[in-house]
Amino acid sequence: MPDVLSDERPLRIAFVVLHTSPLDEPGTKDAGGMNVVVLAQAEALAARGHQVELITRRSDPDSAPTVQLRENLCLHNLDAGPARLIAKGEHEHVIREFQDALATLLGELPVDVLHAQHWFSGVAALPVAREFGIPIAQSFHSIAADSSTPLADGERAESPGRLAGEAMLAKSVDAIVVVSRAERDTVLSRLGGDPAITHIVPPGVDADLFFPAWDARAEPAAHEQRPRRALSAGRLHPLKGFDLALDAIAEVDADVRPDYVLVGAAPPDADGREYEARLHDAVEQHGLADHVQYIGSLSRHALAAQLRLVDLVLIPSHSETYGLVALEAAASGVPVVASAAGGLREAVVDGVTGILLETRDPADWAAAIAGILRQSEVAERMSRAAREHALTHSWDLSAEGLLSVFRDLVAQARPGSARA
Known part of the structure; x- marks a missing residue:
């Protein structure tokens, strides 16, 4: 003993x-x-x-x-x-x-x-x-x-x-x-x-589970031509600020506007149900019904596969102690546009692995989203840097x-x- x-x-x-x-x-x-x-x-x-x-x-x-x-x-x-x-x-x-x-x-x-x-x-x-x-x-x-x-x-x-x-x-x-x-x-x-x-x-972060679309292990779907996509993941709760992401996407010019994939479900309380209804209302008001996909909660493996199908991850949270999704996006080689809130300042290297925004003005978020999507060389540089950043965690x-x-x-x- x-x-x-x-x-x-x-x-x-x-x-x-x-x-x-x-x-x-x-x-x-x-x-x-x-x-x-x-x-x-x-x-x-x-x-x-x-x-x-x-x-x-x-x-x-x-x-x-x-x-x-x-x-x-x-x-x-x-x-x-x-x-x-x-x-x-x-x-x-x-x-x-x-x-x-x-x-x-x-x-x-x-x-x-x-x-x-x-x-x-x-x-x-x-x-x-x-x-x-x-x-x-x-x-x-x-x-x-x-x-x-x-x-x-x-x-x-x-x-x-x-x-x-x-x-x-x-x-x-x-x-x-x-x-x-x-x-x-x-x-x-x-x-x-x-x-x-x-x-x-x-x-x-599990860098063997979350890996980029350009990795040889990626599914064939990751290499197929598709419309641009942005993704957010988390509980459908006001703290997560997904309404800001919807407002921002609505302001992105149509020629570069991404489809938006929202991963998560409402918590079992009145606030969660009310917030989920607000998000659906916002989609209708913005005329984004054909561009927004709610896919509920996903297993870790399914989320990793989804991240290999998107061009951006949006994290508009009011507050985060760290922002684990930002690290999972980085491991997946996906640039992040996030609130400069709490631990997100440490999870995202501003200007290197993504963009941090002090503002909650949808126009500013739209500009950041469009800026990355319009500049393929910037997106590629951030993708490589994000993966390197994740490998240190x-x-x-x-x-x-x-x-x-x-x-x-x-x-x-x-x-x-x-x-x-």
């Missing part, structure tokens, strides 16, 4: 994700980039020999309590609230039940470190971590804005306790893990987080950064250490 004090021994790591299963496809339910990051990091850690437990709430009565996903990687579905899909904001009401179920599980399944994802998970996991003496790291993935802040559009608290819950966690957990400098700044300024325990661990590197945080927490928790 390895020495329990060895810095090299495999760790037992639990990712706690209350409100969405890490297995949910991004763009469905309340799944998004967080689901991609958690699952990819968990798989990379498991491949390194660490035992990883993914712990979520049962949202399907037919799901098994425990599922072995692969070697060293298990999924646990805990009973908390109804065994069905519920709106994201309703998860605040099942935190206590989830906390009790988590304590029961961890009483039988010892782990070295907990990593809570989103504030629901953190509020549930923190008392359990303290009860069992387990160090706990917190990732927020998005942070609520007070109604008086300029970032409130699209990111108001989904449930009453969010603002207080996030602030409490930032001051109580053992480490905070963020994906970008922008998110770190928000944690420090908005939540009063401690810079000494706030660690940047950028996400990665692997999930193995991301897991290595996360593991460094976890090992420090475990070392600090040993008997005789300052934290212990």
Whole structure:
């Protein structure tokens, strides 16, 4: 048996994700980039020999309590609230039940470190971590804005306790893990987080799954003549700003106007349904019915194939902690036109892998879109640079950064250490 004090021994790591299963496809339910990051990091850690437990709430009565996903990687579905899909904001009401179920599980399944994802998970996991003496790291993935802040559009608290819950966690957990400098700044300024325990661990991208149309592995369809295409991917939620993309495309001159492919579905709440209806109304008002295609949510493989069929990716989000779709587009050799918001400033190299826009004026977005589509040499240069940029971001590197945080927490928790 390895020495329990060895810095090299495999760790037992639990990712706690209350409100969405890490297995949910991004763009469905309340799944998004967080689901991609958690699952990819968990798989990379498991491949390194660490035992990883993914712990979520049962949202399907037919799901098994425990599922072995692969070697060293298990999924646990805990009973908390109804065994069905519920709106994201309703998860605040099942935190206590989830906390009790988590304590029961961890009483039988010892782990070295907990990593809570989103504030629901953190509020549930923190008392359990303290009860069992387990160090706990917190990732927020998005942070609520007070109604008086300029970032409130699209990111108001989904449930009453969010603002207080996030602030409490930032001051109580053992480490905070963020994906970008922008998110770190928000944690420090908005939540009063401690810079000494706030660690940047950028996400990665699967460059073997997301590769360019000019790669020899590309499907024949990627080489066929077709109309120009732009694509956006994500939940159909006001935060994503897809209405701006529609307004911009309507203003692009007809000779270069791209068709628009929208990948994703509305989350299961009134805001999502209302926003989806607004997007359909905008398509009709702009007379774009023949140029806009809604294709719902896609698997990772299907999204990668779609990216090889487009000329541009549009990311008009009001806020992004990083912007994983921008990195997936880069790996696919597709230039991006994106909002200069949050972590998108780090995911997109302005003028090199795409264009970042400070403005939300549709005319400015239309000009940026047309500028790339009219200049094939610019598009080609950005395509090559984007692929090179993506190759510097692997999930193995991301897991290595996360593991460094976890090992420090475990070392600090040993008997005789300052934290212990």
